[in-house]
Amino acid sequence: MTVTEARWQPPLAGSDTAALRSVLLDQRREAANKLAFDRMTAAGADFVDVRPASEAVGLDKGTFLHAGPPLDWERASGPMKGALIGAMLFEGMADTPEEAEAKLAAGEGITLEPCHHRDAVGPMAGVVSPSMWMYELHDPVHDNRSWCSLNEGLGKVLRYGAYGPEVIERLQWMNSVLGPLLQQAIRKAERIDIKAIVAQMLQMGDEGHNRNRAGSLMLLRELLPNLITADGSPSDIAEAVRFSGANEHFFLNLGMPACKLATLAAHGIPGSSIVTTMARNGTDFGIRVSGTGEQWFTGPANTPEGLFLGSYGPEDANPDIGDSAITETGGIGGVAMAAAPAIVKFVGGDVPFALQATQRMYAITQGEHPAYQIPILEFRGTPTGIDVTKVVRTGILPQINTGMAGRVAGVGQVGAGLVNPPEECFTAALTALAATS
Numbered sequence: 436m437t438v439t440e441a442r443w444q445p446p447l448a449g450s451d452t453a454a455l456r457s458v459l460l461d462q463r464r465e466a467a468n469k470l471a472f473d474r475m476t477a478a479g480a481d482f483v484d485v486r487p488a489s490e491a492v493g494l495d496k497g498t499f500l501h502a503g504p505p506l507d508w509e510r511a512s513g514p515m516k517g518a519l520i521g522a523m524l525f526e527g528m529a530d531t532p533e534e535a536e537a538k539l540a541a542g543e544g545i546t547l548e549p550c551h552h553r554d555a556v557g558p559m560a561g562v563v564s565p566s567m568w569m570y571e572l573h574d575p576v577h578d579n580r581s582w583c584s585l586n587e588g589l590g591k592v593l594r595y596g597a598y599g600p601e602v603i604e605r606l607q608w609m610n611s612v613l614g615p616l617l618q619q620a621i622r623k624a625e626r627i628d629i630k631a632i633v634a635q636m637l638q639m640g641d642e643g644h645n646r647n648r649a650g651s652l653m654l655l656r657e658l659l660p661n662l663i664t665a666d667g668s669p670s671d672i673a674e675a676v677r678f679s680g681a682n683e684h685f686f687l688n689l690g691m692p693a694c695k696l697a698t699l700a701a702h703g704i705p706g707s708s709i710v711t712t713m714a715r716n717g718t719d720f721g722i723r724v725s726g727t728g729e730q731w732f733t734g735p736a737n738t739p740e741g742l743f744l745g746s747y748g749p750e751d752a753n754p755d756i757g758d759s760a761i762t763e764t765g766g767i768g769g770v771a772m773a774a775a776p777a778i779v780k781f782v783g784g785d786v787p788f789a790l791q792a793t794q795r796m797y798a799i800t801q802g803e804h805p806a807y808q809i810p811i812l813e814f815r816g817t818p819t820g821i822d823v824t825k826v827v828r829t830g831i832l833p834q835i836n837t838g839m840a841g842r843v844a845g846v847g848q849v850g851a852g853l854v855n856p857p858e859e860c861f862t863a864a865l866t867a868l869a870a871t872s
Contacts, residue, residue, distance in 0.1 A: 444830045447858045454869035458824055461872035463706025471701035471709040471725050472801040472820045475765070477576050478700040480629040480693035484571040485618040487610075491582050492553040494565040497528070498546040502561025502758040503716025504731040505549055508539050512717030514596025514753050517844030518560035519547075521598030525606050526564045532598060532845075551712055551723075554699060555582040556691045556758040559594035559840055560717065567606070568614030570689055572629060574696040581692035581699065585609055585617075588682045591847035594757075595840045612667070616675045620661040627657045629693040632686070633767060634806045637817070642775035643690050644759055644768030645782055645836045645851055650686035655679055691758065694765030701725055701820070708868055709801060710821040713764045713833065713856060717756035717840070722860045724823055726871060732864040734857030739839050741783035741852020751849045753842040760835050760856075766804045766819030769834040769853070770796040774809045774817070782836040782851045792834045793818065799825040799833065823868065826861045 446455075458464065488494045499522055501515060511519070520535040529535035539545060550557045557563055561584075569582040584594075587605060591597040621627065632653050639649035658679075663672055679685050698711040707725035714721055721733040736754035743751070762768030772778055773793035776786040784792075793809065796818035803816030821833055832855040839850040 447827050447830050447862055449859065450827045450862045451866055451869070454866045455824065455827055457869040457872050458708060458865060461706055463872075464708060467704045467707035467726065468709055468801050468820070468822065471704050471707045474577065474700040475697045475709075475820060476804050476806065478574045478579075478697040479576045480696050481573045481575060482570065482621060482627040482629050482689055483573045483625070485568055485585075485614055485621055486571060487565065487614070488563050488567050488569050489565040491569045491571055492555055494563070496526070496565055497544045498548060498565065500548055500550045500553065500555060500557060500561065500563040501716060502550060502557045502559065502756060503714045504719050504721030504733050506547060506716045506718060508542065508547070510718050512753050512756065513842050513844040513846075514756060514840035515560050515562075515717045517596030517598050517846075518562035518593050520844065521593045521602055522562045522564040524598060525603050526566055549714070550758055551714060553582070554580065554695065556695050556761050557584055557594070558586070558687060558691065558759045559757040559838060560596055561758050562593060566610060568610060570692060572689065572692045572696055574700060577700045579696055579699045581695040583688045583692045585614065586682060586684050586688040588678070589684065589848060595838070595847040596844050597847035598845055612671045613675050613678065616662060616665050616667050616672060617658070619665040620658045623661040624657065627654070629689050630806065633690055633693060634808070636686070637767065637771060637774045637807050638810055640775050640777060642768055642771045642778055642836075644687070644762040645838065646775045646778045647686040647690065648683050650690060651683055654686050654689065687759065690767070691761050694761045694767065697765045698761065703728060706872070708823040710764055710823060713760040713835070714758045715755040715760065717753055720755060720856050720860060722856065722864060724864045724868065727864065727867045730867060732860045732867065734859035737854050737857060739837050739852030739854040741839065741850055742781065743839075743850035744848065747841070747849035751841055751846070752839045755835075755837060755854045756840055757837065759837065763833055763835050764821065766807055766817045769836040770800070771807065771809060771817040772834065772836065773812055776811075778836060782853055784853060795831055796834060798829050799831050823861050823864045827865050832856055832858065
């Protein structure tokens with residue numbers, strides 16, 4: 436008797452077999468998913484400008500963008516509340532953290548809105564206020580635009596929920612010095628091809644979410660000629676170059692909107708079961724799907740498991756937070772960990788895990804990205820286009836690697852780790868897809 440081993444695991448718990456059957460039999464699905472994949476992988480990502488959020492995305496005083504699906508103050512986590520408090524202080528809408536918290540709790544004259552609702556993305560808490568400067572990217576293929584705030588570096592920073600004097604001072608310097616200098620540099624260059632940098636960094640040991648060393652250096656190389664000749668004092672230019680060069684996540688805030696442009700191109704296709712948004716606000720994890728429009732499907736955000744800074748431990752970590760899972764949605768980050776085995780030194784796990792994580796992702800995605808390739812896997816394209824039906828059928832959840840914010844407002848970063856979305860996001864999306872088939 437011959438015995439053949441088969442790789443199989445049960446579908447997601449709570450999945451509706453009738454809904455799954457209905458979606459799988461939808462005659463639109465195959466062509467719609469192919470179109471979504473083709474648009475996603477064809478999308479361009481040109482870095483074209485740096486502007487204040489009030490200009491870039493039309494933010495008015497009192498409106499704050501945040502990461503993840505919609506959220507109100509009462510349900511906000513510690514790091515989200517900390518980042519909002521910091522933004523209030525930065526905008527001069529409060530003189531003390533206590534005053535900021537009271538005004539946010541009252542809600543008068545304050546609007547909270549997801550970054551994704553303005554085609555923007557924000558790392559970790561993702562809080563953006565009108566005065567903050569943002570990168571602007573353009574997709575010349577589909578004529579879409581996306582935006583992201585500037586990266587503050589690691590440690591006690593606003594995006595991790597810190598709001599002390601050093602955080603506000605850094606943001607003020609970024610507004611008065613760094614933003615204007617970067618604006619001059621990119622406007623002189625006219626455009627920098629971010630998609631090309633992503634393709635190169637994957638072959639240089641980065642995966643584009645928590646490892647961006649090569650990407651950051653390539654970006655700085657492109658910016659330097661115009662940055663050092665910008666209209667500014669030599670000391671300001673030197674500090675801008677030093678700050679950018681010392682920040683290993685300098686590139687992340689450009690890689691994220693590049694991935695957002697890819698998923699924007701794939702969004703809104705009737706019958707498509709391809710995921711076009713994965714985002715977390717520190718309380719909820721939410722996804723959106725091409726064929727169901729702007730509807731969010733949410734579940735409780737899981738807490739990452741990984742490595743901690745200093746004396747911090749698992750009890751200090753907040754549940755998953757940030758829009759940076761747009762990288763995994765676009766075919767890099769955690770789904771491309773095989774390209775960056777050294778990432779395990781930052782997020783945990785080991786090298787075999789990094790390789791296996793990527794190999795598992797091919798089972799739940801539409802195809803292999805033609806431009807983003809992984810050398811160790813014989814230059815296979817990264818697994819791209821997460822398919823709700825494949826996630827439900829296989830029980831395999833997308834792999835995300837991420838930073839960890841402290842659970843208490845004001846603490847900042849406590850570590851980095853690995854996490855998966857909650858299952859109910861995908862089972863709920865499947866039910867909604869079935870209703871459209």
